[in-house]
Structures are given as C-alpha cells and as structure tokens.
Amino acid sequence: MxxxxxxxxxxxxxxxxxxxxxxxxxxxxxxxxxxxxxxxxxxxxxxxxxxxxxxxxxxxxxxxxxxxxxxxxxxxxxxxxxxxxxxxxxxxxxxxxxxxxxxxxxxxxxxxxxxxxxxxxxxDGSVLIVNNNLIGDLEINGYADLLNPELKGKIATADPASSSSAFAQLTNMLLAMGGYEDEGVWDYVKELFTNIDGKLASGSSNVYKSVSDGEMVVGLTYEDPSVALLNNGADVTIVYPEEGTVFxxxxxxxxxxxxxxxxxxxxxxxxxxxxxxxxxxxxxxxxxxxxxxxxxxxxxxxxEINTITEDIDYVREHKDEMVEKYKTIFAEIESNK
Missing domain, CATH: 3.40.190.10 (Periplasmic binding protein-like II)
Known part of the structure; x- marks a missing residue:
C-alpha cells in the first residue's frame, strides 16, 4: 500500500x-x-x-x-x-x-x-494641432512658426515638468531645432514660452480639447488623440513639425x-x-x-513626414537637468512680467 x-x-x-x-x-x-x-x-x-x-x-x-x-x-x-x-x-x-x-x-x-x-x-508622435476656424491667414508648419507674436497667449501646452507628452514635445523641439546640447536651442524654448504667456494646461488632454473647443489656436500635443478628433469630425489640422517629428x-x-x-x-x-x-x-x-x-x-x-529619431538613452540620463533648465527659464519669464 x-x-x-x-x-x-x-x-x-x-x-x-x-x-x-x-x-x-x-x-x-x-x-x-x-x-x-x-x-x-x-x-x-x-x-x-x-x-x-x-x-x-x-x-x-x-x-x-x-x-x-x-x-x-x-x-x-x-x-x-x-x-x-x-x-x-x-x-x-x-x-x-x-x-x-x-x-x-x-x-x-x-x-x-x-x-x-x-x-x-x-x-506616438509629437504634433501640433490647429483650430481651422481660428487660424485665419497665419501659417503654421512647424516650431519656428509658433514664435509669431500674433499667437501670444493662444498656444496650448501642458507643463513639461509634470506631463509626459509636454516633455516629449520639449525633447522633440530641442532635437529638431539644433540638438539637445545646443545652447541656442534653449533661446528658442525661452522665446516659445514667452509667447505661451504662462498659460499652461492642467493636463495633456486639456491641450487638444482647448484647441478643438476653440479656446486656443494651436496646441503642442501627440498624434493619437489628434487623429481621434479628426475621426470624430473636429475641424482641426494635424501639423507634423517641418523641422522634424519624433515618434x-x-x-x-x-x-x-x-x-x-x-x-x-x-x-x-x-x-x-x-x-x-x-x-x-x-x-x-x-x-x-x-x-x-x-x-x-x-x-x-x-x-510624408520628416521624422527624426530621439536618443532615448540620452534623454533618460539627462531628463532631470532638462526639466530643471526649463523650470528656470519659465520662472524667469514669469518673474519679468
């Protein structure tokens, strides 16, 4: 047994x-x-x-x-x-x-x-979303066009220090406009956020919603929800920055x-x-x-898109210093108002 x-x-x-x-x-x-x-x-x-x-x-x-x-x-x-x-x-x-x-x-x-x-x-790519009813005769083909004084206070973005999509936009523009380590690119970042005029959206979804709802002319967002808006009949245009789009x-x-x-x-x-x-x-x-x-x-x-490739390892290793540099620039802009 x-x-x-x-x-x-x-x-x-x-x-x-x-x-x-x-x-x-x-x-x-x-x-x-x-x-x-x-x-x-x-x-x-x-x-x-x-x-x-x-x-x-x-x-x-x-x-x-x-x-x-x-x-x-x-x-x-x-x-x-x-x-x-x-x-x-x-x-x-x-x-x-x-x-x-x-x-x-x-x-x-x-x-x-x-x-x-x-x-x-x-x-998922970093894109610009434009309200067709508000854009008028302005041309927006890429990051450089966002410095147009007529867009002051009409550009939607979340905070790169707290939003992953906004941080992706920051690294995209750094790469596209000259390179992560090019000090001159940070001058562009300063000019852009001066034009944004302190109007930071509370989250990434509020960026594309504010453009779709007619509250803002253009937004720095990502492709996925922008395509969803188009599929749902929103009168918007998706712009892939001519300087280069990171996916x-x-x-x-x-x-x-x-x-x-x-x-x-x-x-x-x-x-x-x-x-x-x-x-x-x-x-x-x-x-x-x-x-x-x-x-x-x-x-x-x-x-049909000018794509550029992010150095993921570099961005991961330098993320904290990029965020701190942005925060210093933003604080300086706000203090000078």
Missing amino acids: KKVLAALFTATMILAGCGSSDGGDSKSLVVYSPNSEGLIASTIPAFEEKYDIKVDLIQAGTGELFTKMNSEANNPVADVMFGGAYSTFTQNENLFEPYTSPNNDMVIEDYQNKTGYITPYVL LPAGSAIIKGAKNMDNAKLFIDFIISQEIQNVYGTQTTNRPVLKDVETSDTMTPMS
Missing part, C-alpha cells in the same frame, strides 16, 4: 508540475496593460480567437503595474507587460525575459527590438519567469504581425510599427 501511495503521490506531483508550467498544453495568458480600451479591444479578443488562449487581463497605470511586477519578481503573476513608455522598460530590464520575435525584421528599422527584450508595437514607441515584453512562456512569445509575435498591425493602422488611432502596413485616411503616411 505504501508503494502504491508513493507512486500516486509522485504521479500527482508530476501532473501538478505540468499544469503550472508552460509545457505546450497551456491555454492561458496573464497580461498587464495600461493601454486604452481601443487598443485592448483590437488586440486581446483577436489573439484569443486565433490561438484559442484565454487572456486574463489586468489593467492599471504604467507606474502601478511596474511597481506590482517588482513586488512579484520572485513569483511573477503576469506573463506579458503590454504597453508603457519605452524608457520605463529600459529602467527595469531585470524584470524581463530576453526574446526577439521572428517578425522583428518587418518592423521599421529605427523601432526594431534592439535591446533583446523590448518589442515596440505602436508609435516614440510603446513597449511590450515578456516577464522574467513567465508561467505561460510559449503563449507569451505567441502574443509578442502577434502584436507585430501584419494581421494586427493592419488593424491598428485602420481601426485605431495608434500608428503601426511595420514597414508596410495599412493606415486610415486620417493618418498621414510616415513617408
């Missing part, structure tokens, strides 16, 4: 082990994501249907999810982190499993997985020690497949990362 019980116990443990690891029979995947409902709705059901895998989705803010992953590092709950700023992933490399999808070569070269663990899947990638990665490793790899492959990238380009307001992909009529083709 003891031998029988021992054999049964051993068999039970083997089966339990098979059930807890990804031995190829797993039909589940746990995904953490800060993404919008539109992006989630375009991705998760399609993945579940294609692979007959049930996705357990936990949604929260990027910071909250990274805190959660750090606390769970010794016993991970999730298999994939789907979404979040690229720079946040690079600051937490220890949380992720090395993996490069076979679809990586189809991605635009600047946005391919070159870290060995972060897979970019959509891009920043959203990242995804497999969590180190993922219990459903094979399914996690399938998910990474899926989000940069031709199939789902065409959906992103035509049915959402997110810009795809593949070289050859369909996009909606309201999304300007990448080939």
